[in-house]
Amino acid sequence: MLLEVDNLHVSVAGTPILKGLSLRVGPGEVHAIMGPNGSGKSTLAHVLAGREGFEVTAGTIRFRGRDLLAMSPEERAREGVFLGFQYPVEIPGVNNIYLLRAALNAQRKHHGQPEIDALQFMRVVKEKARLMQLGEQFMSRGVNEGFSGGEKKRNEIFQMTILEPALAVLDETDSGLDIDALKVVAQGVNSLRDGKRGFVLVTHYQRLLAHIEPDFVHVLAGGRIVRTGDRSLALDLEARGYDWLTAANA
Amino acid sequence: MNNPGTIEDLVGQKYRHGFVTDIESDTIPPGLDEDVIRFISAKKREPAFLLEWRLKSFRHWLTRREPAWAKLHHPPIDYQGISYYSAPRSRGDGPRSIEDVDPKLLETYDKLGIPLHERARLAGVAVDAVFDSVSVTTTFQEKLAKAGVIFCSFSEAVQKHPALVEAYLGSVVPYRDNYFATLNSAVFSDGSFVYVPKGVRCPMELSSYFRINAAKTGQFERTLIIADEGSHVSYLEGCTAPQRDENQLHAAVVELIALRGAEIKYSTVQNWYPGDENGVGGIYNFVTKRGDCRGADSKISWTQVEAGSAITWKYPSCILRGDNSVGEFHSVAVTNHLQQADTGTKMIHIGRNTRSTIISKGISAGRAQQSYRGLVKIFPSAEGARNYTQCDSLLIGKQCGAHTFPYMEIRNPGAVVEHEATTSKISDDQLFYCRQRGLSAEDAVNVIVNGFCKQVFRELPMEFAVEAQNLLNVSLEGAVG
Numbered sequence: 001m002l003l004e005v006d007n008l009h010v011s012v013a014g015t016p017i018l019k020g021l022s023l024r025v026g027p028g029e030v031h032a033i034m035g036p037n038g039s040g041k042s043t044l045a046h047v048l049a050g051r052e053g054f055e056v057t058a059g060t061i062r063f064r065g066r067d068l069l070a071m072s073p074e075e076r077a078r079e080g081v082f083l084g085f086q087y088p089v090e091i092p093g094v095n096n097i098y099l100l101r102a103a104l105n106a107q108r109k110h111h112g113q114p115e116i117d118a119l120q121f122m123r124v125v126k127e128k129a130r131l132m133q134l135g136e137q138f139m140s141r142g143v144n145e146g147f148s149g150g151e152k153k154r155n156e157i158f159q160m161t162i163l164e165p166a167l168a169v170l171d172e173t174d175s176g177l178d179i180d181a182l183k184v185v186a187q188g189v190n191s192l193r194d195g196k197r198g199f200v201l202v203t204h205y206q207r208l209l210a211h212i213e214p215d216f217v218h219v220l221a222g223g224r225i226v227r228t229g230d231r232s233l234a235l236d237l238e239a240r241g242y243d244w245l246t247a248a249n250a
Numbered sequence: 251m252n253n254p255g256t257i258e259d260l261v262g263q264k265y266r267h268g269f270v271t272d273i274e275s276d277t278i279p280p281g282l283d284e285d286v287i288r289f290i291s292a293k294k295r296e297p298a299f300l301l302e303w304r305l306k307s308f309r310h311w312l313t314r315r316e317p318a319w320a321k322l323h324h325p326p327i328d329y330q331g332i333s334y335y336s337a338p339r340s341r342g343d344g345p346r347s348i349e350d351v352d353p354k355l356l357e358t359y360d361k362l363g364i365p366l367h368e369r370a371r372l373a374g375v376a377v378d379a380v381f382d383s384v385s386v387t388t389t390f391q392e393k394l395a396k397a398g399v400i401f402c403s404f405s406e407a408v409q410k411h412p413a414l415v416e417a418y419l420g421s422v423v424p425y426r427d428n429y430f431a432t433l434n435s436a437v438f439s440d441g442s443f444v445y446v447p448k449g450v451r452c453p454m455e456l457s458s459y460f461r462i463n464a465a466k467t468g469q470f471e472r473t474l475i476i477a478d479e480g481s482h483v484s485y486l487e488g489c490t491a492p493q494r495d496e497n498q499l500h501a502a503v504v505e506l507i508a509l510r511g512a513e514i515k516y517s518t519v520q521n522w523y524p525g526d527e528n529g530v531g532g533i534y535n536f537v538t539k540r541g542d543c544r545g546a547d548s549k550i551s552w553t554q555v556e557a558g559s560a561i562t563w564k565y566p567s568c569i570l571r572g573d574n575s576v577g578e579f580h581s582v583a584v585t586n587h588l589q590q591a592d593t594g595t596k597m598i599h600i601g602r603n604t605r606s607t608i609i610s611k612g613i614s615a616g617r618a619q620q621s622y623r624g625l626v627k628i629f630p631s632a633e634g635a636r637n638y639t640q641c642d643s644l645l646i647g648k649q650c651g652a653h654t655f656p657y658m659e660i661r662n663p664g665a666v667v668e669h670e671a672t673t674s675k676i677s678d679d680q681l682f683y684c685r686q687r688g689l690s691a692e693d694a695v696n697v698i699v700n701g702f703c704k705q706v707f708r709e710l711p712m713e714f715a716v717e718a719q720n721l722l723n724v725s726l727e728g729a730v731g
């Protein structure tokens with residue numbers, strides 16, 4: 001099993017947000033997580049990535065059998081957990097691919113591999129940038145500096161395609177994308193689907209799932225997963241909203 | 251969870267140059283009076299004009315008081331508790347070549363990462379090394395001599411080129427200039443001297459390393475660089491000091507003169523011992539650096555990376571006298587723990603169409619305080635003058651401070667003066683973003699800080715840019731989490 005979340009309870013600033021959430025992601029699986037605003041989707045994503053300020057009060061998370069909660073954020077990243085941020089931050093002056101190369105080398109070092117050859121790195125960067133339709137100028141600009149909302153999201157997926165994580169958690173990567181960009185992002189994700197990697201897609205819209213076929217669709221409400229189904233569940237939600245589910249669980 | 255705490259935990263790396271070299275030295279007892287000055291001058295067999303100048307300076311100094319306007323706090327300095335002369339004892343009359351230099355001294359330079367011969371040869375850098383107060387050896391003399399470039403210790407210049415010294419010494423920083431410059435004029439013991447003749451492009455980077463070793467000594471070096479018409483020279487200065495609980499005084503003076511069409515690029519990587527995390531010990535660095543663009547079309551550019559010292563008080567400046575002359579100041583200053591820095595520049599526009607650029611990047615961490623203080627002064631004669639100032643501060647943690655004091659005196663209505671200032675913080679979001687990509691918290695800070703400083707690092711000679719980057723990383727280790 002790639003990811004096993006069991007009975008997870010998380011509080012933020014003393015307020016319980018996740019209240020007994022369980023989720024299992026097997027190799028090659030794509031899980032979509034939907035749910036009303038404020039239900040805790042980003043909270044889950046951040047806890048998986050190890051962000052400070054989220055207090056795990058109960059429950060366990062195992063990643064490839066190891067205790068994920070015992071690892072630092074960078075260790076998780078190097079072990080192959082990638083978070084595509086809902087709001088990617090700007091880091092002025094830090095060259096986009098400079099950071100990416102540092103990231104890749106940190107991961108390689110962790111796995112006892114030598115640093116990536118500069119030429120080879122540039123080759124990969126060019127190829128993936130083309131895939132994500134990000135022009136060369138994005139490579140040398142500051143990380144997300146002055147990027148439009150959609151460009152930031154594409155940059156997240158661009159980074160993901162180069163880091164090739166074992167588990168990618170994408171928090172609303174589809175929000176704010178135009179129709180073409182949505183396809184580009186879906187292409188980026190699909191290019192990594194190899195039957196081994198797992199994906200957790202947080203989304204509000206079923207249209208992303210038209211491009212990235214999910215194996216499971218979960219509804220997160222009231223701090224727990226209240227319903228699990230297949231892609232047709234996403235269509236139901238789009239037609240009916242969340243009330244019928246949250247009411248049933250209240 | 252295995253998170254390295256907070257921003258505060260991460261700024262706390264040990265000073266790496268804090269060793270003392272056990273070497274015999276001639277040190278005079280602490281204290282300062284005319285006899286001490288006569289002693290220094292006699293020791294160096296100086297011509298009469300120089301002794302006179304020293305004595306004039308000393309008498310003037312007695313009438314002056316320490317300046318109080320800087321945003322700095324320190325206990326009073328006991329000027330009578332300092333020894334004003336310390337020299338490594340050597341066979342005969344001082345080293346003539348690298349073979350004559352005490353091996354222990356060479357070892358010191360090795361530890362500092364400056365293998366005098368190896369590195370110099372590889373890098374094509376000529377090094378003048380000043381240990382305590384006396385210049386130890388100058389490499390690459392011959393190649394420079396072939397080009398007609400004079401690069402030697404100040405003492406040697408006094409012996410061999412007294413006319414040049416007499417003509418230019420004090421012509422940019424007069425002995426009455428300020429308290430510390432006046433003191434330096436009275437007691438300076440050595441330093442570097444450069445003369446680049448007309449039309450000559452100096453064939454290599456010139457470099458000097460200053461090191462304070464002996465206890466209870468001050469260092470008062472003096473650097474004089476003259477670029478004759480149409481010449482070009484790039485000079486780099488580095489400095490370190492051992493770790494001691496006492497504060498040591500460093501009061502240097504640097505004078506640059508660029509004649510018509512000449513260009514001087516002066517870079518500093520300052521890494522004097524900053525004191526420990528409780529503010530004990532460290533160098534008091536009170537330095538006067540000024541360049542005079544005396545001729546038309548000349549250019550002087552200062553680049554500094556200020557990482558060390560308990561206190562830094564320094565304002566490398568340009569007097570833009572010649573028409574169309576250009577002054578530049580690129581600065582990165584880092585303060586951590588209880589370090590204090592009050593630094594900046596002055597650009598004095600006198601000639602027509604003179605241009606100046608000021609890029610200042612200040613980084614504060616721990617409980618450090620840092621001020622940028624800059625003056626842009628435009629004389630009525632400076633028709634068409636332009637200045638651009640950009641002043642950015644980066645704060646790491648919540649207990650440090652950054653202050654900006656830009657002064658402008660514009661007396662020509664046609665002048666164009668632009669000023670931009672920003673203050674930013676390394677945010678938790680930025681740190682987490684980098685860590686989520688696999689960087690350690692320390693590497694994340696380094697990456698962000700280096701991004702912040704890029705504009706200035708670009709100005710440093712290649713190999714020193716790397717050194718400066720590493721120095722910054724070391725200075726901020728322990729800064730974040």
Ligand SMILES: Nc1ncnc2c1ncn2[C@@H]1O[C@H](COP(=O)(O)OP(=O)(O)OP(=O)(O)O)[C@@H](O)[C@H]1O
Pocket residue numbers: 012013015017035036037038039040041042043044
């Ligand atoms: N620092 C904080 N202090 C207090 N409450 C917080 C904090 N951070 C998050 N919360 C609360 O936690 C709840 C869950 O937030 P979260 O961001 O996980 O929701 P979400 O499901 O991702 O919502 P959206 O669909 O709007 O992105 C919200 O009610 C939010 O206000």
Ligand SMILES: [Mg+2]
Pocket residue numbers: 041042043086171172
């Ligand atoms: Mg969210």
